[in-house]
Amino acid sequence: MENEREKLMEETVELVVSLLEEKKYAAARAELLKYNEVDISELLSSVMEKLDLERAVILFRTLPKDVSVEVFSYLDIDEQVAIINAITDKEIQFILDELAFDDMIDVLEELPANIVDKILAKATKEERKQINTFLNYPDNSAGSLMTPDYIELKENMNVGEALAHIKAVGMDSETVYTCYVKDHGRTLKGIVSLRTLVVTDDTVPIRELMHTDFVYVNVYDDQEEVSNTFKKYGFLAIPVVDKEHRLVGIITVDDILDIIDEENTEDIERMAGVIDSTDKEYLDQSVFQHVRARFPWLLFLMVSLMVTGMIITRFEILLSQVICLVSYLPLIMGTGGNSGSQSATLVIRGMAVGEIELRDALKVIWKEIRISFIIGVGLSILNFAKIIFLDHESAAVALTVCLAILAVIMLAKTIGSMLPMLAKRMGIDPALMASPMIASTTDMISVITYFALASLILGI
Amino acid sequence: MENEREKLMEETVELVVSLLEEKKYAAARAELLKYNEVDISELLSSVMEKLDLERAVILFRTLPKDVSVEVFSYLDIDEQVAIINAITDKEIQFILDELAFDDMIDVLEELPANIVDKILAKATKEERKQINTFLNYPDNSAGSLMTPDYIELKENMNVGEALAHIKAVGMDSETVYTCYVKDHGRTLKGIVSLRTLVVTDDTVPIRELMHTDFVYVNVYDDQEEVSNTFKKYGFLAIPVVDKEHRLVGIITVDDILDIIDEENTEDIERMAGVIDSTDKEYLDQSVFQHVRARFPWLLFLMVSLMVTGMIITRFEILLSQVICLVSYLPLIMGTGGNSGSQSATLVIRGMAVGEIELRDALKVIWKEIRISFIIGVGLSILNFAKIIFLDHESAAVALTVCLAILAVIMLAKTIGSMLPMLAKRMGIDPALMASPMIASTTDMISVITYFALASLILGI
Numbered sequence: 001m002e003n004e005r006e007k008l009m010e011e012t013v014e015l016v017v018s019l020l021e022e023k024k025y026a027a028a029r030a031e032l033l034k035y036n037e038v039d040i041s042e043l044l045s046s047v048m049e050k051l052d053l054e055r056a057v058i059l060f061r062t063l064p065k066d067v068s069v070e071v072f073s074y075l076d077i078d079e080q081v082a083i084i085n086a087i088t089d090k091e092i093q094f095i096l097d098e099l100a101f102d103d104m105i106d107v108l109e110e111l112p113a114n115i116v117d118k119i120l121a122k123a124t125k126e127e128r129k130q131i132n133t134f135l136n137y138p139d140n141s142a143g144s145l146m147t148p149d150y151i152e153l154k155e156n157m158n159v160g161e162a163l164a165h166i167k168a169v170g171m172d173s174e175t176v177y178t179c180y181v182k183d184h185g186r187t188l189k190g191i192v193s194l195r196t197l198v199v200t201d202d203t204v205p206i207r208e209l210m211h212t213d214f215v216y217v218n219v220y221d222d223q224e225e226v227s228n229t230f231k232k233y234g235f236l237a238i239p240v241v242d243k244e245h246r247l248v249g250i251i252t253v254d255d256i257l258d259i260i261d262e263e264n265t266e267d268i269e270r271m272a273g274v275i276d277s278t279d280k281e282y283l284d285q286s287v288f289q290h291v292r293a294r295f296p297w298l299l300f301l302m303v304s305l306m307v308t309g310m311i312i313t314r315f316e317i318l319l320s321q322v323i324c325l326v327s328y329l330p331l332i333m334g335t336g337g338n339s340g341s342q343s344a345t346l347v348i349r350g351m352a353v354g355e356i357e358l359r360d361a362l363k364v365i366w367k368e369i370r371i372s373f374i375i376g377v378g379l380s381i382l383n384f385a386k387i388i389f390l391d392h393e394s395a396a397v398a399l400t401v402c403l404a405i406l407a408v409i410m411l412a413k414t415i416g417s418m419l420p421m422l423a424k425r426m427g428i429d430p431a432l433m434a435s436p437m438i439a440s441t442t443d444m445i446s447v448i449t450y451f452a453l454a455s456l457i458l459g460i
Numbered sequence: 461m462e463n464e465r466e467k468l469m470e471e472t473v474e475l476v477v478s479l480l481e482e483k484k485y486a487a488a489r490a491e492l493l494k495y496n497e498v499d500i501s502e503l504l505s506s507v508m509e510k511l512d513l514e515r516a517v518i519l520f521r522t523l524p525k526d527v528s529v530e531v532f533s534y535l536d537i538d539e540q541v542a543i544i545n546a547i548t549d550k551e552i553q554f555i556l557d558e559l560a561f562d563d564m565i566d567v568l569e570e571l572p573a574n575i576v577d578k579i580l581a582k583a584t585k586e587e588r589k590q591i592n593t594f595l596n597y598p599d600n601s602a603g604s605l606m607t608p609d610y611i612e613l614k615e616n617m618n619v620g621e622a623l624a625h626i627k628a629v630g631m632d633s634e635t636v637y638t639c640y641v642k643d644h645g646r647t648l649k650g651i652v653s654l655r656t657l658v659v660t661d662d663t664v665p666i667r668e669l670m671h672t673d674f675v676y677v678n679v680y681d682d683q684e685e686v687s688n689t690f691k692k693y694g695f696l697a698i699p700v701v702d703k704e705h706r707l708v709g710i711i712t713v714d715d716i717l718d719i720i721d722e723e724n725t726e727d728i729e730r731m732a733g734v735i736d737s738t739d740k741e742y743l744d745q746s747v748f749q750h751v752r753a754r755f756p757w758l759l760f761l762m763v764s765l766m767v768t769g770m771i772i773t774r775f776e777i778l779l780s781q782v783i784c785l786v787s788y789l790p791l792i793m794g795t796g797g798n799s800g801s802q803s804a805t806l807v808i809r810g811m812a813v814g815e816i817e818l819r820d821a822l823k824v825i826w827k828e829i830r831i832s833f834i835i836g837v838g839l840s841i842l843n844f845a846k847i848i849f850l851d852h853e854s855a856a857v858a859l860t861v862c863l864a865i866l867a868v869i870m871l872a873k874t875i876g877s878m879l880p881m882l883a884k885r886m887g888i889d890p891a892l893m894a895s896p897m898i899a900s901t902t903d904m905i906s907v908i909t910y911f912a913l914a915s916l917i918l919g920i
Binding site for chain 1: 465494495496498623626627630631636637654655658659673675690691692693694695696713714716717718720721724725727728729731732733734741742743747748750751754755757758759761762765766768769770772773776779780783784786787788789790791793794795797798799801802804805806807809810813815816820823824827830831834835838839842843846894895896899900903907
């Protein structure tokens with residue numbers, strides 16, 4: 001149904017834009033309100049992009065108050081900041097008051113200091129303290145993902161009392177589906193799900209229902225660890241505790257869906273030799289930010305390519321005598337790089353999703369040796385035939401090239417599979433040992449292997 | 461806390477293995493039961509791996525019935541099949557009866573036909589029909605992910621009646637947090653969350669509470685589309701409808717966490733030139749399966765590398781006169797490949813997570829041109845200095861190499877960013893246009909650019 005819906009939404013954007021151009025704000029508003037809040041925010045983004053911020057803000061202001069807050073929470077952070085900068089202090093205050101706590105923190109983090117100060121000045125002392133604590137958790141930590149708005153139950157409540165409490169406070173909580181029981185020192189004692197509550201008789205005490213062997217994360221845990229815990233246990237929410245084991249917040253699964261993609265993007269970019277310095281989208285990054293993310297690795301890899309070049313210089317006499325050897329150089333280096341990249345990627349990914357552990361190293365090597373031997377022999381035979389029958393070169397040249405291909409594939413696949421594991425062992429992110437790094441390493445090995453074999457077989 | 465817990469679990473595995481070796485099954489069972497079901501299944505896997513299947517199965521059988529079913533559901537599919545093959549028909553029947561419907565279907569799909577037939581023989585006609593329908597949904601479709609066990613409410617119920625219904629059937633349902641209202645033709649009419657129910661007075665009719673503008677997926681939609689819908693809306697569950705818009709099942713968010721990783725793995729593997737023919741883990745795939753996944757792309761890329769070689773042959777006269785040009789070949793080809801891979805990866809990823817659309821093509825090209833010009837000039841200057849002062853080559857050679865580097869980086873980044881967009885336009889997965897493909901394409905361009913510039917500048 002996604003495609004039908006997308007088409008429908010594109011038509012709505014066209015319609016809304018033309019209505020706004022004719023200043024028919026009420027009609028435009030009516031079009032938007034046919035959708036749910038997620039879709040309205042998507043429509044509003046498209047309008048901002050196609051028309052201008054001013055008219056999009058006016059449209060945003062015409063939305064009913066409760067809708068506008070939710071729509072705001074789904075906008076991209078730079079769109080949120082643009083709106084904040086265009087509306088009155090009173091409107092800002094309203095939106096921030098109504099936003100879920102974790103969404104509010106995300107907005108505050110992006111706002112200029114003077115606006116944040118103005119907002120904090122209006123908050124109570126208690127609120128200010130809490131906001132400042134949350135603002136100070138490092139990016140990508142569990143603390144930066146959590147919200148303090150959870151349902152708290154007492155262990156001496158019974159189910160009926162608990163349900164009455166949830167009924168009273170349920171709309172202000174991030175989730176009502178997992179509830180938390182603390183002792184007097186604010187230490188988490190147990191967890192009970194709403195499912196358990198609704199299937200249990202009203203008179204049963206919470207004490208008997210709550211799980212006391214619960215899984216939690218620490219406030220400074222990396223978001224990757226948090227998302228791995230969600231994946232492993234299939235939770236809808238997870239409690240976050242501080243160093244003293246006090247419950248300070250919860251993280252819900254809907255925030256984790258984005259984190260999984262973010263972590264994967266980080267891995268994929270590192271695998272391509274891009275430094276992930278910013279969370280901004282491709283198009284939102286400046287040319288200079290892109291250069292800064294890409295230049296260092298290209299420079300680093302260039303050094304290794306220069307070394308490869310210097311190795312070639314050593315073989316200039318050989319090359320000048322059998323110049324046709326040069327024409328097979330891209331084949332041998334390229335196949336080495338491609339073979340190594342395949343192995344490196346499979347091992348990096350296998351480690352990332354927990355399928356391959358460091359203790360599997362020998363199993364991996366043995367597998368890669370057999371795989372690369374079969375592939376190497378296959379590709380060598382094809383090349384031998386091509387060199388003899390198509391290129392009309394000597395059998396000695398064909399033999400040199402084919403043995404080089406076999407050797408290079410085997411070396412590349414072994415190195416490609418081992419470098420990521422070695423990196424992990426040394427505490428370096430294995431994703432850095434992907435295609436560019438492997439290709440540049442195998443280039444060197446390819447050149448040495450190829451020319452050494454040539455010297456030997458051709459006797460030069 | 462993950463690390464503490466992992467260490468504790470490793471110790472438990474050691475302890476359980478030694479207890480089993482001494483045939484102290486009751487003590488081993490007691491150790492396992494200190495953990496939750498997810499962890500018990502992980503412990504059991506480790507025991508299987510370290511000891512043997514027989515003793516792990518005996519241990520599994522000693523677990524309380526309700527625990528054993530849940531533990532079973534968290535095991536890997538091949539471990540599940542191993543257990544099924546080692547226990548009695550009666551035990552199999554019990555486990556399958558108690559498993560969640562979607563988990564049961566996953567197990568049935570992997571079992572040999574004769575066992576499946578035996579199981580189906582014992583099911584009622586109605587059950588058999590439903591199981592067969594579910595078994596026939598294609599892999600990776602919404603149908604293969606869904607479960608028919610959801611909470612169904614009537615629109616003329618009031619909240620009190622709805623909660624009483626949930627209390628009665630809640631434990632057999634995949635989730636109780638989203639409930640579904642159908643009309644007489646089994647068409648989905650509305651959705652109501654348990655949160656809404658518990659915060660609303662008992663007398664309010666469901667009709668007034670339910671959302672009728674809900675988002676759904678079709679039973680044949682690809683799992684990638686399903687997971688994108690979850691990411692966009694942050695749902696806990698989504699309804700699945702058939703062609704006639706009848707509600708046939710629901711998908712819950714816990715199953716989507718794994719799908720997001722699976723889809724990312726598929727993309728990453730394709731980006732490294734590995735064909736994703738199987739869902740098996742790296743170590744579980746046979747050498748032959750690995751060869752089949754990797755050989756075709758290496759062969760395909762080899763053809764392009766052969767063409768590059770043939771282009772070099774055209775320039776043999778040039779090369780034999782200025783042999784030092786060969787030593788800069790890896791530098792130029794490698795830098796071209798690396799630059800192109802960076803751009804290709806960023807664009808592929810940007811399109812995958814919805815940050816870049818096809819209509820952004822011109823913006824992307826313009827950005828890449830500026831980025832590559834800055835990077836190209838930077839790297840060229842460094843190389844010029846190196847060639848003059850370290851290699852002591854002529855200024856003409858240095859100029860040739862540097863102009864080639866600049867040109868190749870600019871071409872590689874433009875091609876690298878455009879090929880994935882072109883692929884998407886043509887309905888091909890953009891992930892196939894990543895590092896190996898880009899590197900092999902830019903190799904060709906690098907060689908031609910470099911040698912053409914050399915002929916021109918050196919006048920040969």
